[in-house]
Amino acid sequence: MQLQNPQLLRQQALIGNEWQDADNQSRFDVANPASGAVIGSVPNMGAAETRRAIASADAAWPAWRQRTAKERSVILRKWFDLVMANQEDLAQLMTAEQGKPLAEARGEVAYAASFIEWFAEEARRSYGDVVPSPANDRRIVVIKQAVGVTAAITPWNFPLAMITRKAAPALAAGCTMILKPAEQTPLSALALAYLAQQAGVPGGVLNVVTGDAVQIGGELTSSDVVRKLSFTGSTAVGRLLASQSANSLKKLSLELGGNAPFVVFDDADLDAAADGAMASKFRNTGQTCVCANRILVQASVYDAFAAKLTARVAALKVAAGTEDGATQGPLIDSDALHKVEEHVADALAKGAKLATGGARHALGGTFYEPTVLLNATPDMQLAQEETFGPVAGLFRFNTEEEAIALANATEFGLSAYFYSRDVARVWRVAEALEVGMVGINTGVISHAEAPFGGVKQSGLGREGGKYGIDEYLELKYLCMGGL
Numbered sequence: 001m002q003l004q005n006p007q008l009l010r011q012q013a014l015i016g017n018e019w020q021d022a023d024n025q026s027r028f029d030v031a032n033p034a035s036g037a038v039i040g041s042v043p044n045m046g047a048a049e050t051r052r053a054i055a056s057a058d059a060a061w062p063a064w065r066q067r068t069a070k071e072r073s074v075i076l077r078k079w080f081d082l083v084m085a086n087q088e089d090l091a092q093l094m095t096a097e098q099g100k101p102l103a104e105a106r107g108e109v110a111y112a113a114s115f116i117e118w119f120a121e122e123a124r125r126s127y128g129d130v131v132p133s134p135a136n137d138r139r140i141v142v143i144k145q146a147v148g149v150t151a152a153i154t155p156w157n158f159p160l161a162m163i164t165r166k167a168a169p170a171l172a173a174g175c176t177m178i179l180k181p182a183e184q185t186p187l188s189a190l191a192l193a194y195l196a197q198q199a200g201v202p203g204g205v206l207n208v209v210t211g212d213a214v215q216i217g218g219e220l221t222s223s224d225v226v227r228k229l230s231f232t233g234s235t236a237v238g239r240l241l242a243s244q245s246a247n248s249l250k251k252l253s254l255e256l257g258g259n260a261p262f263v264v265f266d267d268a269d270l271d272a273a274a275d276g277a278m279a280s281k282f283r284n285t286g287q288t289c290v291c292a293n294r295i296l297v298q299a300s301v302y303d304a305f306a307a308k309l310t311a312r313v314a315a316l317k318v319a320a321g322t323e324d325g326a327t328q329g330p331l332i333d334s335d336a337l338h339k340v341e342e343h344v345a346d347a348l349a350k351g352a353k354l355a356t357g358g359a360r361h362a363l364g365g366t367f368y369e370p371t372v373l374l375n376a377t378p379d380m381q382l383a384q385e386e387t388f389g390p391v392a393g394l395f396r397f398n399t400e401e402e403a404i405a406l407a408n409a410t411e412f413g414l415s416a417y418f419y420s421r422d423v424a425r426v427w428r429v430a431e432a433l434e435v436g437m438v439g440i441n442t443g444v445i446s447h448a449e450a451p452f453g454g455v456k457q458s459g460l461g462r463e464g465g466k467y468g469i470d471e472y473l474e475l476k477y478l479c480m481g482g483l
């Protein structure tokens with residue numbers, strides 16, 4: 001990995017203005033999932049360092065919230081500019097530690113930066129209200145103020161975007177933050193924090209603590225100083241962190257697991273639907289929370305759609321992310337590989353028919369062949385659990401009502417997709433799906449301008465859009481009497 005700006009390879013954590021090692025000097029390695037090669041190491045911090053980071057964020061908060069919204073906006077805009085100026089290096093770093101193809105990594109850098117750009121603009125639009133008073137001796141005013149010290153815990157699958165989707169609105173609102181990135185992808189987080197420093201984000205406003213998730217999370221969730229926790233990751237961990245946060249009654253943002261249905265109706269443009277399914281299912285080698293996890297196809301077009309999708313899947317290029325033309329990288333680790341293998345084996349044992357793929361890739365390691373399984377049924381694990389890998393299970397349905405019932409038959413409710421050219425059907429189905437986000441005739445829905453989030457066991461709150469900054473603001477009602 002050759003970086004044009006070697007300063008971006010940060011191998012210490014950031015607390016206040018200081019890049020620090022763990023108190024006991026312990027470290028953990030960061031490995032390239034495509035080769036297993038160690039590409040760096042970071043401090044293995046725990047409770048004591050986390051407490052220092054909380055104190056640092058608390059000390060920095062008064063001056064940061066006193067900055068005007070415009071001053072914070074200008075600093076965030078500079079941060080955006082620096083991220084984009086270093087796009088190639090950040091992409092190389094991301095592919096090295098997460099494995100995604102370079103083209104996708106470059107795309108994620110721009111996507112991550114778009115949250116900084118968006119909230120640099122939103123910073124100046126946290127409007128309050130003046131409410132018509134019920135009496136002439138008083139006035140009713142509502143203002144919005146920063147929540148205070150916040151914490152963020154983020155996953156490995158989008159090493160930059162899941163961070164900026166939290167840090168950008170937090171800093172824009174006038175909050176400070178302690179971030180614990182995923183242990184698999186800390187280098188991207190530290191590079192991002194370095195660029196924040198270079199942009200003029202004062203010491204203590206953004207702290208990055210790497211290390212023992214349980215110890216760090218325990219401190220962040222139990223501290224009364226930390227007024228909000230924003231978590232992106234599995235539903236199981238989200239539930240745990242929410243329970244750990246109960247005693248301190250923190251504001252919570254939880255972006256959790258998904259099990260997205262992708263529905264192809266008989267009036268769909270089948271080529272467009274196949275392209276959309278590819279974009280949704282195989283992005284990041286199937287490792288996104290909004291990946292199509294169940295593909296439901298109306299019986300009359302099932303065989304035609306299956307053929308179109310299978311041809312596209314068979315054409316995917318599995319390779320290390322740095323290889324030209326790579327469109328599928330390695331899975332993040334052996335646990336992820338074993339889960340994919342388990343889902344495929346379970347489906348085949350329960351009657352699924354293999355159309356393409358279905359085995360570990362010849363490259364070895366955690367590479368897996370992009371797979372299409374036909375005749376999938378709701379009793380299969382891949383219907384009930386998030387596969388988080390390059391496996392498309394095709395289910396058959398007959399009626400619109402059956403499709404909606406199948407689509408909603410999950411504890412999750414993050415995203416859903418469907419293809420139809422019947423306007424009345426589009427409105428009926430979009431309103432009937434029990435999710436937070438619906439892709440209609442598209443497989444890609446993630447934009448900084450839109451509110452991202454789910455219902456049921458997929459989480460709480462929204463990130464991005466005009467709603468995202470509200471997660472970091474408190475409403476205060478002023479009743480001005482004696483007039």
Ligand SMILES: NC(=O)c1ccc[n+]([C@@H]2O[C@H](COP(=O)([O-])OP(=O)(O)OC[C@H]3O[C@@H](n4cnc5c(N)ncnc54)[C@H](O)[C@@H]3O)[C@@H](O)[C@H]2O)c1
Nearest residue numbers: 154155156181182213214217233234237255256257258289
């Ligand atoms: N809804 C979304 O926006 C979204 C986005 C990306 C990923 N995800 C979900 O995340 C999951 C995959 O990501 P993952 O494997 O990193 O998830 P994960 O829940 O295992 O880990 C996420 C983060 O939580 C930390 N963590 C784990 N256990 C912890 C504990 N006990 N205390 C404190 N922190 C702890 C990890 O170190 C990591 O930083 C999938 O379920 C995916 O759907 C959701």
Ligand SMILES: O=C[C@H](O)CS(=O)(=O)O
Nearest residue numbers: 157158287288289290446
């Ligand atoms: O894994 C899901 C993330 O939210 C990624 S994205 O926002 O869909 O790009």
